[in-house]
Amino acid sequence: MIHHRILPLLLAAALLSQPALAQINPFRGSGATPLNADDLTALTEATNRLLDRPQLVAGGTESWSNPKSGASGTVTAGKPLQRKGMACRVVNYQTTVPGPRAQRSATITWCKTNDGWKVA
Numbered sequence: 001m002i003h004h005r006i007l008p009l010l011l012a013a014a015l016l017s018q019p020a021l022a023q024i025n026p027f028r029g030s031g032a033t034p035l036n037a038d039d040l041t042a043l044t045e046a047t048n049r050l051l052d053r054p055q056l057v058a059g060g061t062e063s064w065s066n067p068k069s070g071a072s073g074t075v076t077a078g079k080p081l082q083r084k085g086m087a088c089r090v091v092n093y094q095t096t097v098p099g100p101r102a103q104r105s106a107t108i109t110w111c112k113t114n115d116g117w118k119v120a
Helices: 002-017 037-051
Strands: 061-066 071-083 086-096 103-113 116-119
Touching: 037 061, 037 071, 037 086, 071 103
Parallel strands: none
Antiparallel strands: 061 071, 071 086, 086 103, 103 116
């Protein structure tokens, strides 16, 4: 019966240990065709590549696409800034998905922590 108490703790620890990027969908609730899990994986990988670039400068861009869904987009670094003593970066997202309201954009600020990049 101890397993019933430990399992939720293990699941919570596993979810919390995932990068914050995997938990972010900048287009949730937009009313347009949603990004699917594979789209979000591609977008997350592009964001990770961009933020982990040495000597990242404003205007640096990473592209992503998912041929199965037809979704694609770019992730562009904005200006660096400081928040609560952390190095942060504004990131602009542009996506194109098949269907109505095909073009979408979002802006998110990410801050570097000891555990990786987190949404500010």
